[in-house]
Structures are given as structure tokens and as C-alpha cells.
Amino acid sequence: MEKKLKIGMFGFGCVGQGLYDIFTKTDFQAEIQLICVKDKSKKRSIDASYFTYEKDDILDNPEINLVVEMIDDAEAAYEIVKKALLKGKNVVTANKKMVALHIEELVEIQQQTGTSLLYEAAACGSIPIIRTLAEYYDNEWLYSVSGIFNGTSNYILTKVIQENLDYPTALKQAQELGFAETDPTADVGAFDPLYKLCLVVAQAYGKFIPPQEIFNYGISSLAPQDIQYAKEKGLKIKLIAAVSKVEDREITLSVMPYFVDAKHYLYNVENEYNGVVVEAAFSDKQIFIGKGAGGHPTGSAVLSDISACRYDYRYEYRKAHQQEAISYTRHYPIEVYLRYQDERDIADIDFYEISEQHIAKEFKYVIAVISLEQLFELKTDLPQRNIFIANTGRRVAREVLLGTLENKIAVSDFI
Amino acid sequence: MEKKLKIGMFGFGCVGQGLYDIFTKTDFQAEIQLICVKDKSKKRSIDASYFTYEKDDILDNPEINLVVEMIDDAEAAYEIVKKALLKGKNVVTANKKMVALHIEELVEIQQQTGTSLLYEAAACGSIPIIRTLAEYYDNEWLYSVSGIFNGTSNYILTKVIQENLDYPTALKQAQELGFAETDPTADVGAFDPLYKLCLVVAQAYGKFIPPQEIFNYGISSLAPQDIQYAKEKGLKIKLIAAVSKVEDREITLSVMPYFVDAKHYLYNVENEYNGVVVEAAFSDKQIFIGKGAGGHPTGSAVLSDISACRYDYRYEYRKAHQQEAISYTRHYPIEVYLRYQDERDIADIDFYEISEQHIAKEFKYVIAVISLEQLFELKTDLPQRNIFIANTGRRVAREVLLGTLENKIAVSDFI
Numbered sequence: 001m002e003k004k005l006k007i008g009m010f011g012f013g014c015v016g017q018g019l020y021d022i023f024t025k026t027d028f029q030a031e032i033q034l035i036c037v038k039d040k041s042k043k044r045s046i047d048a049s050y051f052t053y054e055k056d057d058i059l060d061n062p063e064i065n066l067v068v069e070m071i072d073d074a075e076a077a078y079e080i081v082k083k084a085l086l087k088g089k090n091v092v093t094a095n096k097k098m099v100a101l102h103i104e105e106l107v108e109i110q111q112q113t114g115t116s117l118l119y120e121a122a123a124c125g126s127i128p129i130i131r132t133l134a135e136y137y138d139n140e141w142l143y144s145v146s147g148i149f150n151g152t153s154n155y156i157l158t159k160v161i162q163e164n165l166d167y168p169t170a171l172k173q174a175q176e177l178g179f180a181e182t183d184p185t186a187d188v189g190a191f192d193p194l195y196k197l198c199l200v201v202a203q204a205y206g207k208f209i210p211p212q213e214i215f216n217y218g219i220s221s222l223a224p225q226d227i228q229y230a231k232e233k234g235l236k237i238k239l240i241a242a243v244s245k246v247e248d249r250e251i252t253l254s255v256m257p258y259f260v261d262a263k264h265y266l267y268n269v270e271n272e273y274n275g276v277v278v279e280a281a282f283s284d285k286q287i288f289i290g291k292g293a294g295g296h297p298t299g300s301a302v303l304s305d306i307s308a309c310r311y312d313y314r315y316e317y318r319k320a321h322q323q324e325a326i327s328y329t330r331h332y333p334i335e336v337y338l339r340y341q342d343e344r345d346i347a348d349i350d351f352y353e354i355s356e357q358h359i360a361k362e363f364k365y366v367i368a369v370i371s372l373e374q375l376f377e378l379k380t381d382l383p384q385r386n387i388f389i390a391n392t393g394r395r396v397a398r399e400v401l402l403g404t405l406e407n408k409i410a411v412s413d414f415i
Numbered sequence: 416m417e418k419k420l421k422i423g424m425f426g427f428g429c430v431g432q433g434l435y436d437i438f439t440k441t442d443f444q445a446e447i448q449l450i451c452v453k454d455k456s457k458k459r460s461i462d463a464s465y466f467t468y469e470k471d472d473i474l475d476n477p478e479i480n481l482v483v484e485m486i487d488d489a490e491a492a493y494e495i496v497k498k499a500l501l502k503g504k505n506v507v508t509a510n511k512k513m514v515a516l517h518i519e520e521l522v523e524i525q526q527q528t529g530t531s532l533l534y535e536a537a538a539c540g541s542i543p544i545i546r547t548l549a550e551y552y553d554n555e556w557l558y559s560v561s562g563i564f565n566g567t568s569n570y571i572l573t574k575v576i577q578e579n580l581d582y583p584t585a586l587k588q589a590q591e592l593g594f595a596e597t598d599p600t601a602d603v604g605a606f607d608p609l610y611k612l613c614l615v616v617a618q619a620y621g622k623f624i625p626p627q628e629i630f631n632y633g634i635s636s637l638a639p640q641d642i643q644y645a646k647e648k649g650l651k652i653k654l655i656a657a658v659s660k661v662e663d664r665e666i667t668l669s670v671m672p673y674f675v676d677a678k679h680y681l682y683n684v685e686n687e688y689n690g691v692v693v694e695a696a697f698s699d700k701q702i703f704i705g706k707g708a709g710g711h712p713t714g715s716a717v718l719s720d721i722s723a724c725r726y727d728y729r730y731e732y733r734k735a736h737q738q739e740a741i742s743y744t745r746h747y748p749i750e751v752y753l754r755y756q757d758e759r760d761i762a763d764i765d766f767y768e769i770s771e772q773h774i775a776k777e778f779k780y781v782i783a784v785i786s787l788e789q790l791f792e793l794k795t796d797l798p799q800r801n802i803f804i805a806n807t808g809r810r811v812a813r814e815v816l817l818g819t820l821e822n823k824i825a826v827s828d829f830i
Contacts, residue, residue, distance in 0.1 A: 126698035135550075135723070280715070289702035296696075296699065307553055
């Protein structure tokens with residue numbers, strides 16, 4: 001049964017305009033009633049009658065049955081979305097941070113009010129990963145979901161690794177092309193993919209994990225030495241968000257740079273593209289690749305959600321209702337390449353199974369196993385120490401962490 | 416609202432057993448009531464009480480609300496599916512040939528009876544391409560959908576090109592691994608991907624095109640010379656099914672070998688994997704890669720459809736209800752590499768814009784533009800003449816076909 005949509009829109013930036021383009025260029029049947037924007041002085045590309053500056057003009061309007069929220073401010077977005085759902089309106093949002101921070105509460109409100117909260121555009125741009133996980137993999141116990149979730153940082157990594165651009169130039173290019181979010185640290189600091197990972201985990205495992213509980217590490221301390229190292233080994237560096245099963249009902253999560261070789265499915269995912277790899281028992285490995293940044297891909301995802309609202313589609317979070325609870329752990333070993341400047345910077349880090357260490361005046365690194373929990377505890381310190389970390393991608397047996405710390409690196413021995 | 420499923424299954428081959436495995440190994444809540452099989456003498460891996468040899472034991476059983484059809488015989492499958500739908504039962508099928516041949520009628524019955532006919536497993540194994548096209552791209556006017564839709568032929572091509580296996584050995588390997596369909600000519604003769612293309616077009620464009628109206632050409636006449644040619648140019652040969660927009664409301668279709676270079680997204684899709692590239696105005700290019708053959712990937716797709724039946728999901732074919740009809744044309748130029756044995760074999764072929772011709776005793780080929788319509792007319796003749804054809808993938812302006820035939824190749828001039 002198709003429903004007539006009367007839309008109240010929040011925000012009219014890059015994505016909002018992309019969406020407006022789609023509305024006017026295709027024969028999609030829905031009505032934009034009102035657009036709420038903040039900046040009164042800004043010139044608008046469409047008729048002034050569309051705009052309001054009062055959010056309640058939309059939220060208190062009983063005619064509007066769908067709120068499309070596309071503003072940057074996560075806290076303001078949260079207030080809008082919460083009120084809209086409580087007022088019985090369906091909501092489509094592109095705000096990953098807001099959803100990630102409040103998903104448990106918002107899903108509860110959705111259940112209570114019988115409304116629908118959709119957020120395909122909040123994760124991986126044009127790749128329909130949320131819908132696919134919600135619908136297609138709703139019965140499968142997934143081994144892992146991992147991928148390049150952030151177009152901006154992938155664009156920068158592509159440029160610095162393949163085209164030898166320096167980091168600031170590459171970042172500037174990404175911003176000029178409109179890929180970078182309003183605050184670039186969300187991208188290069190790996191917060192943007194962190195929020196997206198939370199949404200993916202909610203759908204893939206029915207588990208709501210607060211973003212602040214997850215280790216995320218970006219690419220802002222990437223140095224020419226790291227790039228040189230990767231190139232010499234025939235590797236690329238990709239910022240990868242990953243959730244994977246470690247035990248029967250236990251998962252672990254992280255967002256961090258990885259070394260990937262030419263055989264890896266994400267190796268050729270370049271520039272602003274995103275790529276997602278889903279591994280499952282029965283459907284085996286599947287790869288989804290698509291544009292991850294820019295107004296049109298995101299607008300397209302929003303449109304798809306809007307369209308689904310015509311048929312009262314909602315995410316069911318079926319896996320959240322399964323009997324056996326899934327637990328989340330950071331007590332999990334990973335092997336990392338860790339490049340540092342001064343041995344004092346790593347003196348307080350416990351390494352297990354060191355397989356390589358290189359010490360030169362301008363280039364010091366160690367390749368060793370470390371506990372994700374420890375990285376998590378150090379996560380605010382590491383960037384200040386100008387440490388770059390990349391997961392080697394090699395799987396480590398969990399038992400490593402049970403061993404003694406006798407392998408702990410004693411850097412002074414080497415000097 | 417979740418519905419209790421009582422399942423009647425037809426067939427218990429590779430896919431059926433894969434599905435049974437999934438049912439027993441996951442906590443999926445549905446009941447297999449009865450399995451209809453043909454061969455009474457065959458030993459079964461599960462209890463005999465599950466089996467019947469009379470199809471009406473299932474079709475006339477009012478308790479059974481879902482028929483899962485997984486038999487090879489397309490005509491028998493058609494009778495089963497039609498009757499099941501008419502009896503008000505939902506149907507999940509993996510039979511691409513049956514659906515492709517009867518889709519228009521079956522969709523009509525689905526509408527009339529309010530039932531649901533789902534066939535994700537009939538196209539591209541574990542890749543959720545049908546659902547994605549049906550749901551996610553239901554508003555977008557797509558530029559093209561193309562891909563490797565057949566795991567068996569891709570496995571063979573991988574082995575003969577990358578591992579220098581000869582064709583019969585590679586085919587035998589594929590059969591031993593259980594990838595090849597009961598009749599291998601369906602795979603290597605490009606019928607299997609042809610049927611899948613029909614399903615994709617139904618979802619992507621809302622257009623029901625009979626498979627016999629489409630040019631399909633397989634890899635059975637592939638010769639060592641063709642492989643050598645591709646390798647020397649750094650190309651791979653992939654069997655690609657494609658639908659693309661040629662004018663505003665006009666599409667063209669084909670299934671044939673293509674040369675692809677290292678930059679092509681399907682270049683690294685190897686072995687039994689399938690890959691699909693969707694190009695759209697707003698979401699841009701998206702790539703889906705996953706296992707295309709084998710019991711578990713297909714079983715997984717069937718399971719996903721079964722799960723959707725619990726929520727009364729059905730394909731809506733929204734694009735079929737759009738006002739402006741889409742037309743299908745074969746009057747479209749493509750550039751091909753055409754390897755032949757004797758000049759008399761190509762004497763009746765009209766070429767436009769010949770860009771290359773090579774004539775040696777053991778290796779003769781021409782690279783030229785040809786009309787898809789002409790290839791279609793010759794399609795049963797070409798294999799008998801032992802001609803191998805590969806699309807070069809270069810796009811040709813449609814106007815080429817409007818020119819005179821003065822460029823027509825006169826092979827005798829060269830000899």
C-alpha cells in the first residue's frame with residue numbers, strides 16, 4: 001500500500017541539495033512541504049517559500065508525516081529526531097554520529113510509537129549495506145563485516161600512496177571536492193567510520209555498542225616512512241572498520257589503518273569509494289563497492305529510504321531479539337605495525353610476540369602482537385606521541401594474551 | 416508481523432541439502448513438512464518420513480503455506496509454481512530458466528492471488544542483487560547492470576587463462592566441484608546467465624523480455640589462440656551479461672564474452688565468484704561480488720527469501736507500473752573481436768568500421784563493429800562455424816549503423 005509522503009526536511013547542504021536534484025529530475029511522487037535551515041543570510045538555490053527557521057514549524061505540523069534530517073550538529077539532530085518519532089512521524093536521517101550515540105533509545109521509541117527510523121545514508125554512502133544486513137542477512141550468523149567506511153580518508157590515502165601527494169595537499173583536495181565532512185578530524189581521526197561501524201553492528205549482530213567503547217585510530221599521524229614501508233612491501237594502507245566474531249556469541253570491533261596486499265578485496269577500492277566485505281557461514285564472502293562520499297550518492301541513499309517509507313518499511317533488528325545475548329570484547333590480540341619516534345613513547349606498552357623491530361634515527365617501528373584493550377586505553381595518548389599504527393591483518397590466536405609478558409619488548413636492549 | 420511457515424519442498428539436490436543444513440545448524444524457526452522428490456531408489460541423508468513422490472501431496476495440502484521449489488526441470492517447476500500460487504501459497508524458487516520463461520504470467524498470478532513469488536537464489540548465488548534492485552534502486556533510472564552471472568564458466572575461464580589448464584580439464588574440475596549445472600551447456604553456452612539477465616531486467620527496468628529475444632553467446636568455441644591474444648594484451652576474458660540504457664526509455668541486452676582490462680571492476684572476480692556492476696545517475700557505480708555457485712551460497716539466498724516470506728514480503732515491480740513504457744532494441748552497434756577459421760564463414764557478416772584484421776594460417780580474426788541484431792540472427796550458426804566472439808567493451812556511437820556498408824569487409828582482398 002503506497003502512502004502519500006509529506007516531507008519536512010532539516011538542512012539544505014550538500015546532501016539536501018543532491019536530494020532536491022533527485023526529486024526534481026526523476027518522477028518520484030512525494031511532496032517537500034518545508035525545509036528548516038539555520039542560516040538566514042545564506043542565499044538559497046530554490047524558492048524562499050520552502051524555508052523556515054523554526055524546527056517546530058515542521059515537528060508540530062500534523063500534515064507532515066516524514067522528517068528527513070540532514071544537519072551536521074548531532075545534538076540538535078537528536079532533539080529533532082526524537083521529537084519527530086514521538087510525534088508519530090517517520091524519520092530518515094543521514095547523521096551517523098547522532099544515530100550511533102542514541103540508537104538504543106531511538107529504536108525503543110520507534111518500537112513504542114510504531115514509527116520508522118531509517119538511516120541508510122548514514123553508512124557507506126551509496127552502498128545499501130544497512131538494508132542488506134537488515135533484510136538479507138537477518139538469519140545468518142556472520143563471521144565478520146569489515147570495510148572502508150570513510151571516503152575522505154580513503155581519497156587521501158589513495159593520493160598519498162599512489163600519487164605521492166603530501167598529506168596536507170591530499171586533504172585539501174578532498175575538501176575542495178566536497179568529500180570531507182564539515183570537521184575533517186571526523187574523517188582522518190576515524191570517528192566517522194566509527195559511528196558507521198556502530199550502525200553496521202546494530203544491524204549485523206543486533207547489538208548496540210556505544211562508539212566510545214570502541215578503539216578507533218585514524219591516519220593523521222601517517223608519515224612518509226609509513227608510506228615508504230608499505231610500498232616496499234607491495235602493500236597499501238587502508239582505514240578499515242571491522243566487526244568480527246571471536247567466539248560463538250562474542251564479537252570484537254575496531255577502526256584502524258590496515259596493511260592490505262594485492263589479493264585483498266579492498267586493495268583496489270580507491271579514492272572516495274567505500275567497500276564492504278561480509279563474511280558468513282553459508283553465503284561465504286561478499287563484497288560491496290560504491291561511492292562513499294559526495295552529495296549524489298548520499299542523496300540516493302536518502303531517497304531509497306524515503307521510498308521505503310511509502311511502504312511503511314522499518315528495520316526490525318531481528319537479531320537483537322534472539323535469545324542468546326552477544327557479548328563484546330576488547331580482550332583480543334591483534335598484530336600491528338607501530339611506528340614511533342622515541343623509545344620512551346612505547347615504554348608503557350605491553351607487546352606480545354614481537355616479530356620485527358627496526359631502529360634507525362629517522363624510522364623506528366615494531367611489529368608485534370598487542371591487546372586491543374591496551375590500545376583502547378592508550379587511544380587518546382597515541383596521537384600525541386605521534387605514533388602511527390596499522391593492523392598487519394594477520395590473525396593471532398587468542399591464547400597469546402594468556403601467556404606471560406616475558407616477550408615484552410625492552411627497547412633499551414636494542415639501543 | 417511474523418508468520419509461521421509450513422514448508423513444502425520440491426527437490427533435494429545440492430541446493431536443497433544446503434538449505435537443510437542451514438535449517439538444522441541455525442535457529443531459524445520454520446517447519447519443513449514434506450519434500451517431494453523424483454527418484455525413489457536414491458538413498459536420502461535424512462529421515463524417510465520427510466519424503467513424498469506425489470507433487471499434489473504438497474500442493475493440495477492446505478496446511479503448507481510456502482512452497483520451496485528447487486528442481487532442475489523447468490517445465491515441471493512451472494506447473495508446480497503456477498499451481499502453488501493459484502492455491503494461495505507463497506513460492507520461493509531457484510529455477511532461473513522457469514522464471515525467465517514465465518515471469519510475466521507468474522507475476523500476474525502473484526498480483527491476482529495476493530501471493531508472493533521470490534527468486535533471489537535464481538540469480539547470482541549469494542549476491543542479493545534481485546532484492547537490491549527491487550528495493551534499493553526502485554526509483555533510479557539505471558544506466559546499466561552488468562556482470563559475471565555464471566560461476567561455472569567464470570571458473571573455467573579463470574583456470575584456462577590464469578592456470579593454463581585446457582578447456583575440457585577445467586570443465587571437468589568445475590563439474591567435480593559441483594559448480595556446473597546438471598547440463599553444462601547451460602553454463603558454457605551462456606543460457607544460465609541469459610535467464611538470470613531476464614530476472615535482473617524485470618527488476619531493474621520493470622520489463623519482461625523473453626530470453627529467446629536476447630543474443631547470448633558462450634565460451635564453448637574458445638580456442639588457445641583467443642587466450643593467447645588476451646594474454647598478450649594484458650586482458651582477461653569474462654562472460655558478461657549486460658543490460659544498458661541506450662536512449663531515454665530504451666535498453667539493449669546481451670550475454671557474451673568480453674575482454675576486460677586490469678582497471679575493470681570485474682577483472683579480479685575469479686573462479687566461481689560472480690560480480691555485478693550497477694551504474695546509476697545518482698548512486699554512481701556500485702559493485703557486488705560474491706560466490707555464484709555451490710549449494711551453500713544458493714541455499715543462503717533461498718533462506719533469505721524464505722525469511723522474507725515470514726513478513727509477507729513480495730516484489731512489487733514498481734518500475735513496470737511507470738507510465739512511460741521502456742522499449743528493447745537489438746539495433747545497436749558493438750565492437751567485437753571475432754576469431755574464425757575460414758573466410759567463407761564470415762562472408763555473410765556485415766561489419767562496420769573494421770579496425771583490425773589478422774590473417775594467419777592458424778589464427779584469423781577481425782576487430783570490427785557489428786550490429787547486435789545481426790549477431791542475434793546468426794546466433795545458432797556461429798558455434799557451428801566454430802567462431803569465437805568477444806565484445807571489446809569499447810562503446811560505439813549508434814550512428815555507425817546508419818552509415819553505408821561500404822566498410823564491409825572483403826576478406827578476399829587480403830588473401
